[in-house]
Amino acid sequence: MHYFAPDKNYWGGHGIVGGQTPLGLGLAYGLKYKGLKGAALCFLGRRRGEPGLLLREPQHGGAFRASCRLRHREQQILDGHQPRAFVGRRPVPRAARRGVLHRVGSGQRRGRLRGARRRRKQAIERAHNESKPTVIEFDTYRYYGHSVADAKHKGGYRQEEEIEQLQEAARPDPALQEAAWSPKKVLSEEQYEAIDAEAQGRGTTPPRTSPQDSPIPTVESIFEDVYFEVDRQTEAGRTGRFFFND
Amino acid sequence: MALIEYREALNQAFAEEIERDPNVVLMGEEVAQYDGAYKVTRGLWKKYGDKRVVDTPISEAAFIGMGVGASMLGLRPVMELMFWSFATVTYDQIVNNAGQVRYMSGGLINCPIVIRGPANGGTGVGATHSHTPENWLAAIPGLKVVSAATAYDAKGLHEDRHP
Numbered sequence: 001m002h003y004f005a006p007d008k009n010y011w012g013g014h015g016i017v018g019g020q021t022p023l024g025l026g027l028a029y030g031l032k033y034k035g036l037k038g039a040a041l042c043f044l045g046r047r048r049g050e051p052g053l054l055l056r057e058p059q060h061g062g063a064f065r066a067s068c069r070l071r072h073r074e075q076q077i078l079d080g081h082q083p084r085a086f087v088g089r090r091p092v093p094r095a096a097r098r099g100v101l102h103r104v105g106s107g108q109r110r111g112r113l114r115g116a117r118r119r120r121k122q123a124i125e126r127a128h129n130e131s132k133p134t135v136i137e138f139d140t141y142r143y144y145g146h147s148v149a150d151a152k153h154k155g156g157y158r159q160e161e162e163i164e165q166l167q168e169a170a171r172p173d174p175a176l177q178e179a180a181w182s183p184k185k186v187l188s189e190e191q192y193e194a195i196d197a198e199a200q201g202r203g204t205t206p207p208r209t210s211p212q213d214s215p216i217p218t219v220e221s222i223f224e225d226v227y228f229e230v231d232r233q234t235e236a237g238r239t240g241r242f243f244f245n246d
Numbered sequence: 247m248a249l250i251e252y253r254e255a256l257n258q259a260f261a262e263e264i265e266r267d268p269n270v271v272l273m274g275e276e277v278a279q280y281d282g283a284y285k286v287t288r289g290l291w292k293k294y295g296d297k298r299v300v301d302t303p304i305s306e307a308a309f310i311g312m313g314v315g316a317s318m319l320g321l322r323p324v325m326e327l328m329f330w331s332f333a334t335v336t337y338d339q340i341v342n343n344a345g346q347v348r349y350m351s352g353g354l355i356n357c358p359i360v361i362r363g364p365a366n367g368g369t370g371v372g373a374t375h376s377h378t379p380e381n382w383l384a385a386i387p388g389l390k391v392v393s394a395a396t397a398y399d400a401k402g403l404h405e406d407r408h409p
Contacts, residue, residue: 004351011318012351019338022308026315033271033297033321040315228353 018044032131039127117186141166247398253286255397256362259404260290260324264298267322272299273313274326274363283328284364306332310361311339317359318347324404330365331377345388360404365393 003010011027014020024042031038116138123134145157187195223230229237250258263270276283278291278301291299302309306327313323327333333340340361347355367376384391394400 004354006318006351006354011315012347012355014343014350016338016342019311019342022311022339023315023318023343025308026312026317027319028315029312030316030319030321033269033316034319225352226349228348228356231353 020044028127028133037128039124250397252397252400253284253288255401256286256404257288257290259401260287261293263322263324263405264290264294269320270322270324271297271316272324272326273302273309275302275304275328277301277326282326286326306336307339310336311343313359313361314339314344314347314357317344317357318355322358322360324360324362327361327363329371329375329377330363330379331375332363333379333383334377340383340389341386345386348388362404 004012011023012020014023021042021044024040028038028040031040119136123136126132126134143158143163223243225231227237227242228234229240230242231237260270260272264272272278272287272290274282277287278296278299280301281288281291287299302312310325310327313321313325316323327336344357344359344361347357365378365380367378369376380391380393383389392403394403
């Protein structure tokens, strides 16, 4: 969610959960239409994908031979559910019966990371070379509710002891180290240290000026950064009608 | 001025736009091999082929959303809803994605899509196919809604370069 940077091929987070999956298919369709060698990666949580659209898109993707999609699953994200799935155990993969090709999540930590990497590579190559869709279901785990507005956002969504147990047993940092320094070395120790230092910096640097430090916007600025054509004075921006008084 | 049917005017507009812009693609249920449920796209699939005139599976929410995603990448899809009543099942894609992606992206992403089709009552197709939801959608920022009264307007509005 929340990343819109088309220059970096980030096509957006879309607020109505599940509504982004047809967009991902459309982007894949656009790649194929334009003859570009690419793959659209679309992420969604399991529960949001259950009704409706997820069932349709493999059909559409198959019909148009258009897309590669990765499915990201969050276990037990509904409030009130007891966590039946934990690291190392899996619920019945219902989505896997609907044309799903791969699941990632079983085995040891190192195996999971390698499996995720391998499956992703296979899916992208399949999209590049065959224009066929792939659905990958990942076992993941979240600590808290989706937002502070959710009931039981903290202090009830998970038992604190469970979170501590998970953090001790399966937090990604040592898992990544283990995978990176395995016999097949994905990363050198220096590369790992560099990534870690950069990540630490990002975590402590505010991404933007806080609202308290910003000047109060003027009334005249209300349409700034809203209409691309007007802001950049394209032909459409110069000649089209965008506002009520045009 | 030539005297032609409304659907013939649309057909001419689509053919001219397909010829003019390689990114224009017609999509919808039965628009290709069957020539359209109302024969609006008669002859276009035979003339322009599978790439430019595309039959979609029966899921408005999925294929309208697909058109929105494709338009974000620069295609100019012209999507047919067999009835505008079906906007209810793809309302999220029309309102939240087609209508709002410009705002959500701070003006970085455009969505040059046309979604068209008949909206009517009194034609004996039942209550669930007889809505005229264009007035509902006209209240949504980011969407431009037109209801062409004449064949002349219908053709001209489909060729509007600066809506």
